[in-house]
Amino acid sequence: xxxxxxxxxxxxxxTINGNSSVNxxxxxxxxxxxxxxxxxxxxxxxxxxxxxxxxxxxxxETAQYVKSYALVNGGEVLFLNDFEKRLLYxxxxxxxxxxxxxxxxxxxxxTENIKFLHDNLVKVNVSFCAPTNNLHTKITGRSNFNKxxxxxxxxxxxxNDVDPSSSPALYIRIQKLNQNxxxxxxxxxxxxxxxxxxxxxxxxxxYKAALPSxxxxxxxxxxxxxxxKSQMLLWLYPLRVGNYIFSGTQYRPVANYILNTSCCxxxxxxxxxxxxxxxxxxxRSIYIDNINNNPFIDIWRGQRYEYMRNIVNSPxxxxxQCKKCQWANRK
Numbered sequence: 001x002x003x004x005x006x007x008x009x010x011x012x013x014x015t016i017n018g019n020s021s022v023n024x025x026x027x028x029x030x031x032x033x034x035x036x037x038x039x040x041x042x043x044x045x046x047x048x049x050x051x052x053x054x055x056x057x058x059x060x061e062t063a064q065y066v067k068s069y070a071l072v073n074g075g076e077v078l079f080l081n082d083f084e085k086r087l088l089y090x091x092x093x094x095x096x097x098x099x100x101x102x103x104x105x106x107x108x109x110x111t112e113n114i115k116f117l118h119d120n121l122v123k124v125n126v127s128f129c130a131p132t133n134n135l136h137t138k139i140t141g142r143s144n145f146n147k148x149x150x151x152x153x154x155x156x157x158x159x160n161d162v163d164p165s166s167s168p169a170l171y172i173r174i175q176k177l178n179q180n181x182x183x184x185x186x187x188x189x190x191x192x193x194x195x196x197x198x199x200x201x202x203x204x205x206x207y208k209a210a211l212p213s214x215x216x217x218x219x220x221x222x223x224x225x226x227x228x229k230s231q232m233l234l235w236l237y238p239l240r241v242g243n244y245i246f247s248g249t250q251y252r253p254v255a256n257y258i259l260n261t262s263c264c265x266x267x268x269x270x271x272x273x274x275x276x277x278x279x280x281x282x283x284r285s286i287y288i289d290n291i292n293n294n295p296f297i298d299i300w301r302g303q304r305y306e307y308m309r310n311i312v313n314s315p316x317x318x319x320x321q322c323k324k325c326q327w328a329n330r331k
Contacts, residue, residue, distance in 0.1 A: 001256060001257060001258060002256070002257055002258070003257070003258050003260070004245055004247070004257040004258065004259045004260060004329070005260045006239060006260070007239065007260055007262075007327060007328055007329055008200075008236065008237075008238065008239055008326060008327045008328075008329075009263070009264065009265060009327040009328065011235070011236050011237070012236060012327075013026070013027060013068075013268065013269075023065050023297070023300075023301070024061075024062050024064075024065030024066060024297065024300060025062075025065075025066065025268055025269045025270040025300065026065075026066065026067045026068065026268045026269065027066070027067065027068040027069075027070065027268065027269040028058075028062055028066050028068070028069055028070070028269070028270055028272065029070045029072050029269065029270070029271040029272070029282045030050070030055070030058070030069065030070070030071055030072065030272050031071075031072050031073075031074040031075075031271070031272065031273050031274050032049055032050045032055065032071055032074075032077050032080065032086070032274055033048060033049045033050075033073075033074055033075030033076065033077055033079075033080065033274055034047075034048040034049065034074060034075050034274050034275075035074035035075060036074070036075060037074075037075035037076065038075060038076045038079070038105055038107065038108075038142070039076075039079065040079040040081075040108075042075075043075055043076060043079040043080055044079070044080065044081050048075070048274070049075075049080060049274055050272075050274045050275070050276070052082055052085070052086065054276060054291065054292065055086055055089075056089060057291075057295075058272060058291060058296055059089055059090055059093055060093070061295060061296050061297050062296060062297070063090070063093040063094050063095070063098075064095070065095075066094070066095070066098060067095065067097065067098050067099070068098060068099045068100075068101070069090050069094065069098065069099070069100050069101070070100075070101045070102075070103070071086075071087075071100070071101070071102045071103065072103045072271075072282065073102075073103035073104055073105060073127060074273070074274065075274075076104060076105055076107070076108050077102055077103070077104065078102070078104055078108035078109065078113055079108050083113075084113075084116060087100065087102075087116075087120060087122065088120070091120055099121075099123060100120070100121070100122050100123070101122065101123035101124070101125060102117070102122055102123075102124055102125070103125045103126075103127065103171070104124065104125070104126050104127070105126070105127050105140075105148070106126045106127070106128065106147075106148035106151050106152060107142070107144050107147060107148055107151070109126075109151035109152075109154065109155055110151075111154060114151075114154055114155050114158050115158060118158045118159055121166075123166055123168075123169075124155060124159075124168045124169070125168070125169045125170075125171045125198070126148075126152060126155070126168060126169070126170055126171065127171050127173065128148070128152075128170045128171065128172055128185065128189070129172065129173060129175075129178055129185075130145070130178055130181065130185065131181055131184035131185045131187070131188045132145070132184075133145040133146065135177065135178060135181065136148075138177060139175070139177050139178065149188075149192060152168070152170075152192045152193075152194065153192055153193060155168045156168055156192065156193035156194060156195070157193070160193075164195045164196055164232070164233040165196070165233060165235075167194075167195045167196050167233075168194065168196065169194070169196040169197065169198050169235055170185075170189050170194050170196070170197050170198065171198045171200070171236075172185055172197065172198065172199050172200070173200050173201075173202050174199060174200065174201045174202060174210045174216070174238070175201075175202040175208045175209065175210050176207075176208055176209060176210055176211060177208070179210045179211065179213075179216050179219075180215065180216075180219065182199070182216075182219050182220065182223050183219055183222060183223050183226070186223050186226055186227065187226075189232075190230055190232065194232070195231075195232050195233060196232065196233040196235050197227060197232060197233070197234055197235060198235045198236035198237070199220070199223075199236065199237045199238060200236065200238060200326070201238045201241065201326060203324065203326065203331065212241045212242030212243075212244075213242075216241060217241050217242075217244055217250075217251040220237070220238070220241065220246075220251070221249065221250050221251065224237065224249070225249070238326065239329060240254070240259075240326060240329050240331065243255075245257055245259065245329070259329045260328075260329060261328050261329050261330050262313055262328065263281075263312045263313055263322065263325065263327070263328045265280065265281035265282075265312070265327065265328075266280040266281060266286075266305065266308055266309040266312055267309055269281060269282065270296075270300065271283075271284060272291060272296070275290070275292075276290045276291040276292040276293075277289075277290050278290060278291060278296065278299050280305075280308050280309075280312065281327075283321065283325065283327070285312075285319060285321045285322055285325070286308050286312070286319055286322075288302075288304055288305050288308060289302070289304065289305075
């Protein structure tokens with residue numbers, strides 16, 4: 001039996017520069033648009049996105065501390081009319097060693113905004129779920145597969161002068177409908193010129209959740225070998241699949257290890273939703289407060305946040321969602 005110290009959360013934060021500060025999270029996830037909104041009309045309705053004044057105040061409070069800002073894709077952030085204004089506000093106020101990343105569904109990428117993102121050293125992560133148009137449409141409900149693939153090729157072409165860790169990444173959420181297509185997705189990614197890949201297993205809702213089968217473990221193992229052979233970067237991958245943990249080159253029984261199941265998310269990161277709600281992590285596991293009620297820094301340093309930092313690692317007190325968290329090897 002051995003100690004198993006790695007966690008997926010450590011993978012996620014592997015490239016953050018500088019030392020952490022207790023005064024503020026080192027990584028701030030900001031969901032500027034209401035979830036699942038992926039068209040320019042809906043995204044720009046005022047009640048569907050964080051007002052610029054609120055966004056600006058949040059950056060003003062945190063820019064002297066935060067090492068990484070992530071504009072995550074609840075909805076499509078690139079469709080915001082003032083997206084460039086927001087990004088430049090971060091850029092002009094951030095620490096010199098801080099990074100910015102955005103998450104997109106790929107449909108909103110254009111020649112113009114790709115150049116803008118590249119010129120401002122923004123890391124781009126694109127959600128991708130299928131190797132064919134039919135499966136893509138079945139999973140997403142959108143028939144824009146070919147356009148997304150074309151946009152990805154434009155994206156990687158512009159970013160071909162950066163190292164793999166800063167190159168555009170495909171973020172592949174593994175679910176029941178695509179769990180036997182992971183290798184096919186990876187091969188397509190290589191054909192499109194992608195050099196950086198991330199995989200995550202969908203556990204919720206249950207009817208969409210991937211089955212942690214032997215077949216899935218074997219497919220993932222083959223995918224990892226293919227990525228290494230192709231000199232691509234495996235940025236994020238599921239360490240645990242059911243009762244197996246990835247060690248060396250394969251998934252092995254959890255019973256062979258003493259797992260690190262500690263959660264550091266509420267200590268080094270925070271999630272702000274489009275309506276100002278503050279959560280303890282990017283999974284929105286625990287609601288803390290709202291930046292429309294109190295300054296973010298006061299929330300971060302407040303008693304409720306401190307209490308939540310303690311209970312996420314207390315088996316008898318942690319919320320149900322925390323008990324099954326993949327980021328901490330708990331499921």
